[in-house]
Amino acid sequence: MKKNLLMWDQTLFKEIQVFDIDYIPEQFEYRDEQIQELAYAIRPALAGGHIFNTVCRGIPGTGKTTSVKKLFGEVIEITKKIVPIHINCQIDSSKYAIFSRIYTQLTKNSQPPTGTSFKMLFDMIAKYIKNEEITPIICLDDANYLVYEKELNKILYTLLRSHETYKHVRIGVIVIISDPDIDLELSLDARVASVFRPQTIHFAPYTAQEISGILSQRVMQGLYPNVLAADLLDRIIDRTMKCGDIRIGLNLIKRSVMNAEKTARMNVTNDDVTQALSISHDLRLTELVNILSTDETNVLFQLAAMTTNVDVITTKSVHTALGEKAIGYTRYVQIIEKLDHLRLVTLTYQNVGLGRTRIISLRYDPKQILSLQKPKATKK
Ligand SMILES: Nc1ncnc2c1ncn2[C@@H]1O[C@H](COP(=O)(O)OP(=O)(O)O)[C@@H](O)[C@H]1O
Ligand SMILES: [Mg+2]
Missing domain, CATH: 1.10.8.60 (Helicase, Ruva Protein; domain 3)
Incomplete structure (x- = not known):
């Protein structure tokens, strides 16, 4: 049968x-403690107070996103006054993209009209929050991508100091970081650190x-x-x-x-x-390559192509070899530093003559990287 x-x-x-x-599973065990801490952070908002800003830390696949989404689900069931918004910073990685996502989710409208300036967009969000008398709780999920893009400070600053410009606006923030190498204290500007004093919830493997x-x-x-x-x-x-x-x-x-x-x-x-x-083991690599911009993948693929036949590669030689695909040198340096953050490459220095040369090496098999050159075809 x-x-x-x-x-x-x-x-x-x-x-x-x-x-x-x-997939959000019905049965979700082993994270009671973390969900409880999250609930404790959000609870004051139910009584009209502020949430405790919170950072969730843990390597990928330790249940951070699911914990937050489970709790957000409960919030939606019990109150209309707190509006939880989950943002995937792998997808929305600029300040504007994040605030348009907030606007869209809050108002259940389509995207803000093209040409809307950031100031107008933020005014629209603030007005909505005031009229509806709600407290949004924004979860910046995988906010490590905002650190790589150097956007996190700007975004947190705008979110956390919004009540200085708009009296009735209070926004709670939950930041999820899945890169253990990021030192959040070092990444935050003093002016952000002074208003963002988060409690940290750890998600151990x-x-x-x-x-x-x-x-x-x-x-x-x-x-x-x-x-x-x-x-x-x-x-x-x-x-x-x-x-x-x-x-x-x-x-x-x-x-x-x-x-x-x-x-x-x-x-x-x-x-x-x-x-x-x-x-x-290709999974993480494919995921990473899919989020890179064209300029960034050009650099990565160029390095992979060179790695097949040269042993020691200087960062400068990769830039030169890019030929017509080359970008300005400052932007190029930002790109290789991002690739280093993402642990796709390693950057080291070597003394050559009187100067120091920066050496770049791939952390993955170059053939594996080159096989992703048509990324759309590898997507399932
Ligand atoms: N305690 C758990 N019980 C059941 N499934 C879990 C648990 N923790 C994680 N998962 C599952 O593992 C996957 C990754 O979890 P996720 O919350 O996305 O992790 P993270 O955000 O830390 O990367 C999801 O499919 C999720 O359903
Ligand atoms: Mg996650």
Whole structure:
């Protein structure tokens, strides 16, 4: 009976979307403490007070986004006066983009008309907040991207000091940072630091037992019984443990099962998992390359092309080799520093003669990077 059902559906997935990265699970354990702290930070706003500005820190795949979204869901259920707004700073990474997103989400309108200046946009937002008598809580998710773009200070400044210009406007802020290398105190200007005194909530990487619990639960929910044997799931759990990122585990399960489906098998084999494991480390790379601008990918691809045949590469030689794709040198330096932040490249100095030369090297296999040159084709 089950077999027929599977043949009929042509699928081993009961609910494939539970393996998506942005899926919000019903069952969300191991983060009670963090959600409680978040709730505690937001609670004063329910009584007309200020929220405690908050920073959530933890490497990718430790449940930060889901925790905030779960809590935001509850806020929406109990009050109309607090309006939570979640912003993905990987997508909206400039001040203007972020405030248009705030405007759109607040007013449920379409985008602000083209040509709207920042000042007009902010006036429109302030007016709306005043008329509706609401307190927005803005979550800047993966705000590390704003640090790389040097936008975070400007955005926090505008958000946190808005009540100085607009009396009735109070905005609460939750900042999520998933890059452990960022020192927030160093990244913030004094004038921002003086108004942004956040409490920090830590999201430690999940333990082996927690990873096992989360992935097993997802397998039960998303796959038909006996599709993925326990020892194969253990291999995936092991791999997930090594990077601490639960998304890698979810993706490995999905890929392994899709490998089995491709050859119309009813369950996953060891080879299916091996094959999925061999491409999983590309995941972060693909994600990063997808968010880069054309200028930035040009630099990266140029470096990759040079890495195949030269050992030591100076930053200057990459700039020269860009030829007609070259950008101004100052902008070029910003780009290589961003690539360094994203841990795509390493920058070091070497003494040459009397001067010092900056050396740039790739952190990934150049062939792997060059294979992403048509990024749209690699998107699923
Ligand atoms: N405690 C948990 N229980 C169930 N699923 C979880 C848990 N933590 C994370 N996940 C899942 O892992 C994925 C990544 O979580 P996410 O909240 O996006 O992490 P982060 O924002 O820290 O990168 C999501 O699909 C989420 O549903
Ligand atoms: Mg996240």
